[in-house]
Amino acid sequence: MARPGRAVRPAAEPPTPAVPTTHRPGVPEQPQPDGYAGVGPDTRDAGVGVPPAEPPTAYVSPEAPPPHDDDPPLAMEALRAVQILNPSGEVTMPRPDEPRIMCVANQKGGVGKTTTTVNLAVALALHGNRVLVIDLDPQGNASTGLNVPHHTGIPDVYDCLIDSTPIVDVAQPVEGIPNLWCVPATIDLAGAEIELVSVVARESRLARAIAAHPEPFDYVFIDCPPSLGLLTVNALVAAREVLIPIQCEYYALEGLNQLINNINLVRQHLNPTLDVSTILLTMYDRRTRLADAVEQDVRNHFGDKVLRSVIPRNVRVSEAPSYGQSVMTYDPGSRGATSYFEAAQEIAERGVRATVGRNA
Known part of the structure; x- marks a missing residue:
């Protein structure tokens, strides 16, 4: 009979034969499931260590990147990575018959101008095109994204605009990406807007520098600052095409008319061949109706x-930029890399069709 106030301890069930056991002389056998989580044989015998109800889950390193809902299956991701990196080095994107100088412009900040410039340039260069990136933004983010030194004292695009330094003396090859060069921007470029005011032919300084390069490029991408000042005007005068990244949000549409008006003014007075050839939608969130x-x-x-x-x-x-890389090399199997690869391929194919149409 149990004592008053003390719970009756239920009778222990006999161990299941299928579970492995450990037996020591003088100690009753106790079940020891796989993945036993006790703290040692002595405390286990004393009843301190309690075996888990289920085997432990697989160990995941804390350094491993977290899974993403938008990542494709691993097999498809690997195939896309191989396709994007193009290890064979073949020319898989058609090269234009004449250089395509593209100004990436939008006076609104944060719409993806620099990201678009860097990733399109890397994608085209990996697939056989000779590409030059000109960082015309004093922040120097395109230089950072391509891991090109751009600290004070480095020859940069400021020297080309103010001191007429040849681009060939300023352009740096991008490490790990064949056929890709970058003209960096340092903090000195921040004062170029004021200094250009008194310079002769101030609107066409960049155009002359590009035209004087001894070897033509297939593509020249000019990353513009988020403004419509003299630096952006120089880019519009030097370019033949304008690529406008548009963020899929309402505010991105508000200043678009002003940008188009400025492009029309440059076309009328300074560069009659300028054309808005490409619009790229960025930061698309398929979960929102606003993006649609x-x-x-x-x-x-x-x-x-x-x-x-x-x-x-x-x-x-x-x-990717925090590692000094484009997304094309940082994670070539991701949705972001795949999307930029498809955009670059579409731009290359459109350029060939446009050339054929002009020659017809």
Whole structure:
């Protein structure tokens, strides 16, 4: 009979024969499941260590990147990575018959100008095109994204604009990416807006520097600052095409008319060959109706100028610059890399079709 106030201890069940046991002389046998989580034989015998109800889960390193819902299956991701990196080095994107000088412009900040410039340039260079990136933004983010030194004292685009230094003396090859060069921007470029005011032919300084390069490039991408000052005007005068990244949000549409008006003014007075050839939708979030509405508005207004490829919001695209890389080399199997690869391929194919149409 149990004592008053004391719970009756239930009878222990006999151990299951299928579970491995450990037996020591003088100690009753106790079940020891796989993955036993006790703290040692002595405390186990004393009843301190309690075996887990289920075997432990597989160990995951804390350094491993977290999974992402938008990542493709591993097999498809590997195939895309091989396709994007192009280890054979073959020319898989058509090269244009004449150099394509593209100004990447939008006076609104944070729409993906630099990210678009860097990733399109890397994608085209990896697939056989000779590409030059000109960092015309005093922040120097394109130089950072390509891991090109751009600290004070490095020859940069400021020297080309103010001191007429040849681009061939300033351009640096991008490490690990064949056929890709970058003209960096240092903090000195911040004063170029004021200094250019008194310079002769101030609007065409960059155009002359590009034209004087001894070897032509297939593509020249000019990354503009988020403004419509003299630096952006220099880029518009030097370019033949304008690529406008548009963020899939409402505010991105507000200043678009002003940008188009400035492009028309440059076309009328300084560069009659300038054309808005490409619109790229960036930071597309498929979970929102707003992104769909902005996409439809842009496509209805610009028609075929809008690329079919759309750049989604992707954490890999944001992480890559912190490692001095483009997303094409940082995580070539990600959705961000795949989208930029498809956009670059579409730009290359459009350029060939445009050349054929002019020659017809």
